[in-house]
Amino acid sequence: MSSLEIDAVRKVWPGARGLETTAIEDASLRVSSGEFVAILGPSGCGKSTLLELCAGLEPLSGGRILIDGEPVTGPNPKVVMVFQEHSLFPWLTVEDNVIFGLRMKGMGIDERWRRGREVLERVRLVKFAKHYPHQLSGGMRQRVAIARALVGQPEFILMDEPFAALDFQTRVLMQQFLLEIWSGFQSTILFVTHQIDEAVLLADRVVVMSAAPGRVLEDVKIDLPRPRSMTDPAFNDYRMRLTAHMEREVMRAAEFQ
Amino acid sequence: MNGVLKAAAAALVPWLVLVGLWEFGAATGSLATTLFPPPSSFVKFAIENDFRVGFGSEAMTVPAAIIASSFRVVAGLAIGFVAAVLTGILVSMSRWLSIALLPIVRGLAPIAPIAWIPIGIVIFGVGNPTAIFVVFTGVYFLLTLSTVAAVQSVDERLVKTARTYGASPRQVWTHVIFPAVLPQVFTMLRINFFAAWMAVLAAEMVGLKNGVGMIVILGREMFNPNLIMLGICIIGVTGYAVDALLLFIQRKILWWKTAE
Numbered sequence: 001m002s003s004l005e006i007d008a009v010r011k012v013w014p015g016a017r018g019l020e021t022t023a024i025e026d027a028s029l030r031v032s033s034g035e036f037v038a039i040l041g042p043s044g045c046g047k048s049t050l051l052e053l054c055a056g057l058e059p060l061s062g063g064r065i066l067i068d069g070e071p072v073t074g075p076n077p078k079v080v081m082v083f084q085e086h087s088l089f090p091w092l093t094v095e096d097n098v099i100f101g102l103r104m105k106g107m108g109i110d111e112r113w114r115r116g117r118e119v120l121e122r123v124r125l126v127k128f129a130k131h132y133p134h135q136l137s138g139g140m141r142q143r144v145a146i147a148r149a150l151v152g153q154p155e156f157i158l159m160d161e162p163f164a165a166l167d168f169q170t171r172v173l174m175q176q177f178l179l180e181i182w183s184g185f186q187s188t189i190l191f192v193t194h195q196i197d198e199a200v201l202l203a204d205r206v207v208v209m210s211a212a213p214g215r216v217l218e219d220v221k222i223d224l225p226r227p228r229s230m231t232d233p234a235f236n237d238y239r240m241r242l243t244a245h246m247e248r249e250v251m252r253a254a255e256f257q
Numbered sequence: 258m259n260g261v262l263k264a265a266a267a268a269l270v271p272w273l274v275l276v277g278l279w280e281f282g283a284a285t286g287s288l289a290t291t292l293f294p295p296p297s298s299f300v301k302f303a304i305e306n307d308f309r310v311g312f313g314s315e316a317m318t319v320p321a322a323i324i325a326s327s328f329r330v331v332a333g334l335a336i337g338f339v340a341a342v343l344t345g346i347l348v349s350m351s352r353w354l355s356i357a358l359l360p361i362v363r364g365l366a367p368i369a370p371i372a373w374i375p376i377g378i379v380i381f382g383v384g385n386p387t388a389i390f391v392v393f394t395g396v397y398f399l400l401t402l403s404t405v406a407a408v409q410s411v412d413e414r415l416v417k418t419a420r421t422y423g424a425s426p427r428q429v430w431t432h433v434i435f436p437a438v439l440p441q442v443f444t445m446l447r448i449n450f451f452a453a454w455m456a457v458l459a460a461e462m463v464g465l466k467n468g469v470g471m472i473v474i475l476g477r478e479m480f481n482p483n484l485i486m487l488g489i490c491i492i493g494v495t496g497y498a499v500d501a502l503l504l505f506i507q508r509k510i511l512w513w514k515t516a517e
Contacts, residue, residue, distance in 0.1 A: 052417070057417050057421065075420045075423065079421065080421050081418065081421040083414045086412065087414045087415065089418075089433070091513045104422055104424045132513075148422070158421075
């Protein structure tokens with residue numbers, strides 16, 4: 001059983017001439033094994049920062065984050081992160097991008113190659129193993145990024161608006177793809193988005209964050225069977241409820257600026 | 258391949274027009290052939306002399322001169338590029354090194370490579386090392402600065418991605434920052450190639466007594482406009498060829514920045 005515990009976390013960015021910005025204030029959240037949790041919030045609410053803190057990429061200003069009971073002090077092999085577009089290494093082929101993490105850990109070349117093939121088969125990209133990222137469409141690139149995340153069989157996958165840069169059609173396909181692939185792996189997913197539909201469509205739980213400084217406002221369990229449909233009346237109830245929250249937060253964020 | 262041939266043909270047409278006008282001007286007497294002998298004159302001159310220029314110990318063949326000059330500039334660029342990328346990355350890795358070295362590099366970068374010729378001759382004598390040294394100084398300091406700038410502009414998402422995939426700080430440098438900066442620094446190398454090429458020619462003119470730069474000086478000393486014009490044309494064509502080689506390297510080997 002794996003667990004991720006965010007406990008009263010605070011993050012302050014230092015600014016010029018001692019002007020500090022509080023990105024996150026007293027955020028707490030528990031995620032348990034195998035869950036798909038979406039973090040929803042307006043732009044600039046610190047949700048991406050929260051993911052980077054979980055990934056150990058930035059030091060905390062207060063509180064603590066525990067992964068399987070261990071405090072996070074730096075990048076952790078149990079956790080990987082998927083960013084928006086352009087996080088593939090442009091000088092590496094699809095295959096070499098996918099096995100990058102295995103190579104960093106010093107895994108033998110045969111094992112690396114075998115695992116890479118296996119994952120590429122699952123994301124149906126074997127044909128493109130020798131292609132370079134710039135030869136792929138935006139959706140295919142994100143499939144490679146997801147394959148790269150899955151290949152090391154991490155306990156947690158942190159996704160920072162992975163589909164935000166894609167067009168509507170591709171995004172819908174990628175959401176289906178993610179659910180499909182997730183059902184085959186046991187990873188726990190923390191998924192940041194600013195799109196309400198995406199959050200309700202994908203997640204077991206939707207956590208709403210407030211505008212700057214980011215706080216956890218509400219934690220909504222999405223009690224709908226999968227596959228979900230956006231035209232389902234129950235889906236609409238969740239959408240309305242979350243929209244109300246988001247509207248309030250967007251207005252509040254606008255007042256801050 | 259068809260595209261390459263087409264591009265080459267397209268680049269050749271304006272030249273053919275220019276040469277045609279040149280020959281026409283010379284034939285009709287509206288152009289001073291004592292100063293601007295046309296290709297039909299200096300190419301004939303070169304063939305008649307069996308592609309040999311100069312006398313005694315200074316004699317050389319035109320192909321040997323081209324090879325000597327190209328080798329100098331390519332060797333100087335290669336050494337300068339490798340050294341600059343290594344220095345730039347080392348300097349970026351350490352705050353202390355950057356505090357200690359960057360002001361010096363910044364002070365040396367604006368010095369024209371030609372100014373280093375006398376020093377090169379004193380240190381290395383008259384020969385290839387001096388020419389290579391002059392090219393090296395022409396690109397090394399500038400490329401070190403552009404490597405430092407390129408390191409600062411590496412996409413942070415790539416670095417973060419590498420770190421979450423378990424790359425150690427050293428692996429981030431070798432596997433992410435190093436390949437990420439190469440195309441940008443190479444672009445700067447190409448931009449600075451012309452200055453380096455001119456420096457080699459100047460070095461050949463003032464001291465080395467061989468190479469394509471020397472052909473022009475021989476022409477001056479012998480009051481032979483054919484030789485001067487031959488030298489100028491060879492300098493142009495050789496420079497063009499080396500630039501084409503650099504462009505090829507950029508497109509085939511270091512393509513990823515331009516491909517985005």
